[in-house]
Amino acid sequence: MxxxxxxxxxxxxxxxxxxxxxxxxxxxxxxxxxxxxxxxxxxxxxxxxxxxxxxxxxxxxxxxxxxxxxxxxxxxxxxxxxxxxxxxxxxxxxxxxxxxxxxxxxxxxxxxxxxxxxxxxxxxxxxxxxxxxxxxxxxxxxxxxxxxxxxxxxxxxxxxxxxxxxxxxxxxEADEPGAVLATRLGSDGTQVDLAVIAAGGSRRPVPERPDERGERCLRMRGPQMFSHAVRRMTEVSRGLLEGVGWPAGDVEAFIGHQANQRILDKVAELVGVPAAACLGNIRTVGNTSSASIPLVMDEAVRDKAVPAGARTLLTAFGGGAVWGAAALTWPDIPPTI
The missing domain is CATH 3.40.47.10 (Thiolase/Chalcone synthase)
Structure with a gap:
């Protein structure tokens, strides 16, 4: 078969x-x-x-x-x-x-x-x-x-x-560079207020007063978001690595969602990923939410920063609360201008 x-x-x-x-x-x-x-x-x-x-x-x-x-x-x-x-x-x-x-x-x-x-x-x-x-x-x-x-x-x-x-x-095929070998996802809706836009959806379609218009903007509970992000990104990364049989020390490329450099450093430390494997661009690009991981990947391909076939770990945490991770081998993609 x-x-x-x-x-x-x-x-x-x-x-x-x-x-x-x-x-x-x-x-x-x-x-x-x-x-x-x-x-x-x-x-x-x-x-x-x-x-x-x-x-x-x-x-x-x-x-x-x-x-x-x-x-x-x-x-x-x-x-x-x-x-x-x-x-x-x-x-x-x-x-x-x-x-x-x-x-x-x-x-x-x-x-x-x-x-x-x-x-x-x-x-x-x-x-x-x-x-x-x-x-x-x-x-x-x-x-x-x-x-x-x-x-x-x-x-x-x-x-x-x-x-x-x-x-x-x-x-x-699974033995090709770029093969996505496993993914793992999770959520916790009890943490809905970690990062939320209060108004504009069906629960509160229109702000009632002019001074409430700011509730159409994203609000974030920073300290709580920090602790939940570290915990969940660490847990999902450890579980995924165990599932694919990769020791954390063998990860050759690690890209976390570019939310905060301190979060990224702490997750890498707790998971046990080598510092040399950590890739990022938050310093010059900021937090681009769902765009952040592929932005880093494209930059790394252009810079020829990772060899084809390298063991790669991706992980992210966001409002919802939602989180996820993926294990793949680094793709064999020639850089383009």
């Missing part, structure tokens, strides 16, 4: 807005903060924000096109856009992205799993391929978090950023 196909990562792409916002720039001048304060607590020195008129879908199209070129893929069987900032409440952003990419009437849907969106999308794309429902899948994490951030809220304004990252999966 033939073994089911394995999802193999075969293309990467990204898109970052041109506007660079540094810790010392005007948007943060009115806040009770400083460059040193932001860097010491988050590891962020600058981030990218979109200009007015640029949407999440615009970034997703550019990142998706780059990933398709990287994979030399002319067609796909499924498009998934994971995002917290869709172009509209309805319809979903993914069908419009697929149409702009010229992919025809393929299945396309949005996936909302906050900062864990990419790990959830990777699990979904892998499942479609393993089940024989698709041969090639385009996964895009795209965010314009600056559009839902209160510029007067120090806890979020200095952290969140915009960008898009994408990967292409195709059906292949």
């Amino acid at each position: 033939a073994l089911p196909p394995v999802a193999v990562l075969t293309g990467v792409g990204s898109c970052l807005p041109e506007r660079v916002v540094r810790n010392t720039d005007e948007p943060f001048a009115r806040l009770d903060t400083s460059d040193e304060w932001i860097r010491s607590r988050t590891g962020i020195e600058s981030r990218r924000w979109v200009e007015e008129g640029t949407s999440t879908g615009d970034l997703a199209v550019r990142a998706g096109a780059a990933a398709l070129r990287s994979a030399a893929a002319e067609s796909v069987d499924l498009v998934v856009v994971c995002t917290t900032t869709p172009d509209h409440h309805s319809p979903a952003t993914a069908p419009w992205v697929a149409a702009r990419l010229g992919l025809g009437p393929v299945p396309a849907f949005d996936l909302a799993a906050a900062c864990s969106g990419f790990t959830y999308a990777l699990a979904a794309g892998r499942a479609w391929i393993t089940a024989g429902m698709a041969r090639t899948v385009l996964l895009i994490g795209a965010e314009t978090l600056s559009t839902i951030t209160d510029p007067d809220d120090r806890g979020t304004a200095v952290v969140f950023a915009d960008g898009a990252g994408a990967v292409v999966l195709r059906a292949g």
Whole structure:
């Protein structure tokens, strides 16, 4: 009996807005903060924000096109856009992205799993391929978090950023570079208020008073988010490594969701991942939620930072609360300009 196909990562792409916002720039001048304060607590020195008129879908199209070129893929069987900032409440952003990419009437849907969106999308794309429902899948994490951030809220304004990252999966074999060997996901809805936009959904469709308009912006309980993120990312990573039989010390590439450098350092320490294996870009890109992991992957491919076949661990935690991890071998993708 033939073994089911394995999802193999075969293309990467990204898109970052041109506007660079540094810790010392005007948007943060009115806040009770400083460059040193932001860097010491988050590891962020600058981030990218979109200009007015640029949407999440615009970034997703550019990142998706780059990933398709990287994979030399002319067609796909499924498009998934994971995002917290869709172009509209309805319809979903993914069908419009697929149409702009010229992919025809393929299945396309949005996936909302906050900062864990990419790990959830990777699990979904892998499942479609393993089940024989698709041969090639385009996964895009795209965010314009600056559009839902209160510029007067120090806890979020200095952290969140915009960008898009994408990967292409195709059906292949487990011994190929880029093979996605396992995924593991989890959630805890009792922690819904760790990071939440209180108004704008069906529970509170319209703020009742003008002074409540800020409740359409993302609010985050920073200290609690920190502790939950460390705990869950550590647990899911340890469980996944045990499942695939990889000692933590043998992990050659580790990419955590780029939320906070202190979180990333602590998770790597607790899991036992070598410091040399840790990859990231939070210093110059900030927290791009579901886009962060594929953004780092694309950068690492361009920099030739990881050899093909290297044991790779991805992990993320986000509001919901939701978390996930994936084990794969590093893809054999030639860098593109």
